[in-house]
Amino acid sequence: MLEHLELFFKSIFIDNMVFAVFLGMCSYLAVSKKVSTAVGLGAAVIFVLAVTVPMNWLLDQYVLQPGALAWLGAEFVDYDLSFLSFILFIATIATMVQLVEIVVEKFAPALYNSLGIFLPLIAVNCAILGGSLFMQAREIPSLALAFNYGISSGIGWFLAILAIAAIREKIRYSAVPAPLRGLGITFIITGLMGIGFQSFGGMLTGDNEPPVVEETIVEATEVEAPTTSDELNETTGLEAEETSDAEETIASIN
């Protein structure tokens, strides 16, 4: 249970698809002009990731990994098909997107109308293939965790596009220097948000937090922790500063 929770929050905040690994940037930039469309695309991404990551996990476990074909018989043990991952993953994704589109159209026409135009676009969204490739690279151990990973990275992406769309709606009323208008300022805001999200990295150290947590926080809010001997305390202090900076930036942007 704990590993599920950990993976869930890690994928949403620390390894955020957009801010930490820059996946799905193209649609993130292209479809974030209005909050309503951003929500539609975000929901579609969560949905497709939740379906394709577990599918590709099964493929990876039972077909692609070195020795994965052992269930077919002893003579297949030596096969290593991992060089086929790209083509199989993308084929799965393209097929699933098509299938999902048909199923949703048939059984949930209302949802289909709200997602409609975004679904086919998703087959070529880097966040989707990235989800599967990272799942493979990080060797996620079980099907349930893979499902969890798919959903939570989708939610991370959803949050990112929702936030940027909201900011872009507001920023229309600000005096942005003309050459930066539109794309330029969106890049810079995303960068600033990324710096803010980096501070979530502190959640990773939660495991071996020293018992004197409260003291650390008090020290951190003052000038600089003078007696911090171990690295942990230092990072917590730094992060507290960073977060407040990032929040200020976002607040001032708003």
Add this chain to the structure above:
Amino acid sequence: MGLLSKKDAQLILDPLADNNPITIQVLGICSALAITAELKASLVMAFSVLFVLGVGNVVISLLRNVIPSKIRIIVQLVVVATLVIIVDQVLKAFAYELSKTLSVFVGLIITNCIIMGRFEAFALGNGPWKSFLDGIGNALGYGVILVIIGFFRELLGSGTLLGYAVLGDPIAKTGLYAYGYENNGFMIIPPAALIVVGIIIWVQRSRNPQLIEEA
């Protein structure tokens, strides 16, 4: 450009500046940012895309009258995936360390929007030679931005270029470091790439006001 007619030369030169895939068309950003902390990785990425886009454009252009339009996305994906597998295997064989650094981002060339974008917008409607030039031009435009970002991030972030210490040794305090210069650790973290791209866009659009977006 004696070899190429004026129109053909434009196919290559346009994407380098005024129709740049990254800063103007907003394509292919996904992979452009994550791997630019070092110049070397940027160069390798740029060459990989050059190969995939150049060859892929020709293949799609040759097949353009055969592909039924309903399944063209799948056909395009298969073509790109095949080319990317070739790139990946070559990298793994001859530059294993580098292929570890690039990790999943080689695979993500498949969904690099530049590639699908050029297939859809150009290769499906033009002959192989023109498509080849268009592919090369766009890949170069992509590569130029990647190299610029990689150059500044590596130089300012770690004081090296392609792994060579050009500004001196930060620990032994030689070169620039003797005068109190410090590396800017900010350039190493991923969000810095976004800000560098933002600045590139700013510079480019200040120099060419035609590119400025409507408010």
